[in-house]
Amino acid sequence: MSRKLRIATTSLAGCFGCHMSLLDIDERLLALLELVEFDRSPITDIKHCGPCDIGLIEGGICNAENVHVLREFRTHCKILIAIGSCAITGGLPAQRNHLDLASCLTEVYLTEPGLAHGHIPNDPELPLPLDKVHPLHEVVKIDYFIPGCPPSGDAIWKFLTDLIAGKTPELGHGLIKYD
Amino acid sequence: MSDTFQLDGKNVPFESGQTVMQAALAAGHYIPHLCYHPEFKPHGSCKLCTVKVGGRTAASCTMPAEAGLNVESNIEEMNGLRRTLVQMLFAEGNHFCPSCEKSGNCMLQALGYDLEVHTAGFRHLYPDRPLDASHPDILLDFNRCILCELCVRASSEVDGKNVFALSGRGIAKHLIVNAKSELLKDTDIALADKAMQVCPVGVILKKRVGFSVPIGERRYDQRPISAQALDDAPRLSDASSSCAACEGTP
């Protein structure tokens, strides 16, 4: 192989559980590092991603900042992979989708017991929430999906090694999980 | 001596009156399905069991077996179709597997696994379907309903109760219960009802036992649905035992 593949990872409206699972490939991480190098990722602490071969995104899209990051990944990554339930279905954050956003904000910041003189945060530093949480594929084109909450380290390993070997990734019984 | 038809190049014997699905399962050949249940009259609504017969397509659960048919099921064209149908069902309802106590015992999920469905692909509809937790022992989570009507059929045909019915039309079609209050507690459902056992997904749930079998040790954790369904089928001939596809109370 002439050069290492460049991978970027991030977590949007997710819990970093998928990243923990990525670390669960344990000593195979070293084997992976023979094949790839990391760009923007919690592993490297690079803040913006440059041109990459593969982008790995966990979490769905719940606010404006998620959209910016997702667009950055789509612009710079040749292959974009949604990893985990939240990225693929909206997941836990999307459980608010049948509620009106205004009533969510009111409940959380104004009417919840113990919130005397509460107000809805309006600091321009904070990203605004979207009225609904969306899976990634509803906002940009996504090339591959690794399901699971989180997918196991083995599933991630199998998927990535298939992909790097140029094979259409297949998980098979035991590795493919939605929960 | 019975007649035979061809299924993916193999001879499948059948008896008069059997459908392609019934004959195939009895002979140890799996055709993916959701709304079909060996104990009930075939329904033909989920269309997962669609097969190709002489260039045309048909639901194998309602198609009468005929001598000499050339049925193709396990081909990419049909599996691709099934993948899309599973994706449609996932996008239609709110199927959040990580929080579902039926995970691992769910036929929709297991079919997704078997067909390597990695995403719903379509835009999720996120319908608003409130739970019905009114009954002391039973929870109804309509978010996961795939409208297979197995509970409707079981309650009416086996339990003689008609606890469930369908209302609405098209994408607004939905499950209702037989009570003016629209609450399950005001129906005559009982834990021992057949309707309690047939839900292929996680709509009709017995309370307080959801996690008695841990995640990871459940029905489809052990073996894929294609293998499990074949084990269930031969029990058809053994009228005394209950169907293994149902989660009977032990």
Next chain:
Amino acid sequence: MVSVPGPHATYLNPILERHGHAAASLLQILREAQEHFGYVHPDALDYLSAQLRLPRARIEGVAGFYSFICLQPHGEYRVLFSDNITDRMLGSQTLMEQMCQQLWVEPGKASEDGLVSIGATSCTGMCDQGPAMLVNGRAVTHLSHQRVQEIAHLIRNRTPLDDWPGDFFRVEDNIRRKGLLLDSTLAPGDVLRAALAPGAADIVAAITASGLRGRGGAGFPTGLKWEACRLAQGAEHYVVCNADEGEPGTFKDRVLLTSHADLVFEGMTLCALAIGARKGFLYLRGEYRYLLEPLQAVLQRRRENNLLGACILGQPGFDFDIAIHLGAGAYICGEESALIESLEGKRGVPRSRPPFPVTHGYLQQPTAVDNVEIFCQAALAIHMGADNYRAIGTPKSSGSKLISVSGDCPRPGIYEYPFGVSVREVLKDCGAANTRAVQISGPSGVCVAESEFGRKLCFEDLPTAGAFMVFDDSRDLFEVARNFVHFFAHESCGFCTPCRVGTSMLKQTMDKIAAGHGTRYDLAEIEHLDQVLQTSSHCGLGRTACNPVLHTLRHFRPAYENRLKSLDFEPAFDLDGALARARQMTGRDDAGAHLKPEET
């Protein structure tokens, strides 16, 4: 608000009585109960459940299936604008907005004082005299700003419908070209008298020899159907006339039932004689409710003239009568097995076939279901003789066909031609100019562009149920297709996965393109959905739901491509719009509170 009346028994008992407390009449009972009270009250459901010995939920499920049955109050006046593309082309959307403004209501919601609700409904079959609407089930035609204003005034003053100007409810035949059917001067009983002596087998043989084929579009040979039904074993045989003329753009059956009802019933009685039926049904679409009383009067006159009832024309054993069953707003009931389910008082869901209705139809008995027009044509074929009949039309399409012409032409209405007439000829006769496309046989049919106007209407080339919607060069064929896709999504019965979900997905995709978010991925998705709908749908509705899109894509692809935002992927929704609620709640409007479209 309407006050809740006393016991529902008072008005329900006579209805139940009239229908013999039969569960199979459930839909009729619900319809009549609603006519009495405006909607079906929850207490009425309980009462019906007890009286009919049906589970409450099942009654609720039947009521919930049909658009015209309401389980909630919807206003003393329920206004439904016909939403076919031809109504839209005549300005129905502006008129609906106007009426909503004048009556201070939002579409689809009842006004707070319970006076009125305004909404849309599928094509009401008045395309040649639109825009049209239904008010409490009664058809109003020729809507204009003036008429809408008057109607708003009448509603505000709570004027009873019976006191509205009769002009509003006038429905014209608009017969523009006559042929063997519309010119027919047969007197009631002529055909039956001639058919009595030869008997059942000869009738079927003559129908077979005449080459008569179904007029609903599929073109199944009528003789074969009647023969199979005649030979099928059953305690009873039934004749069913399918007058659920729901295919948008079709209105010929309405005209036949208005001006040639005797010939329709004559044909049904002929069929009864041929297959040995003692009972027949006319399944009349709910939109044609106004025809119920006139049709019942015709039936009554026929009974008095011994053309219906016991010993018809004095022939011992020839007993036959016809009941009219009203539909309640469900296009799918035009499919014969769904129609039978509906006749049995159930949700109109197409059955799995086999078995077919000819052996297992109404109440699982042998049943011949035919279109309104075919009963007329059958009577004519018997009267003329098979050879004379067969001489008309083309080799595989004998006889004549009624065409319902609407859209961009000065003379919309009914045109009768021998089979084999070209699209161009019909266009010339109706005076159409600058025609861009014609939708043949309704949304489920074929969209024909100028290069194909030489094609002929017949089973060999362009089979048709009769709709002929004309679009001139001012029309956007994308919007035409989108209207049809909405129609299918609204009318899907929801039984099978591909149609229930697929038609909704298709609608979303078309709306996405209309909103300017479309990309080439969406065109690919349409093609994928079509594949799934065609290969796995339970019935013809799903299998043809993609046709309007595929046909217009084939002929008018630029109408789609011009709307695509880019070739790259785009979300189906407006991202910046999705932040509006949060902006409102936080009072923010800074740069960070917006999502700009991506610079590419």
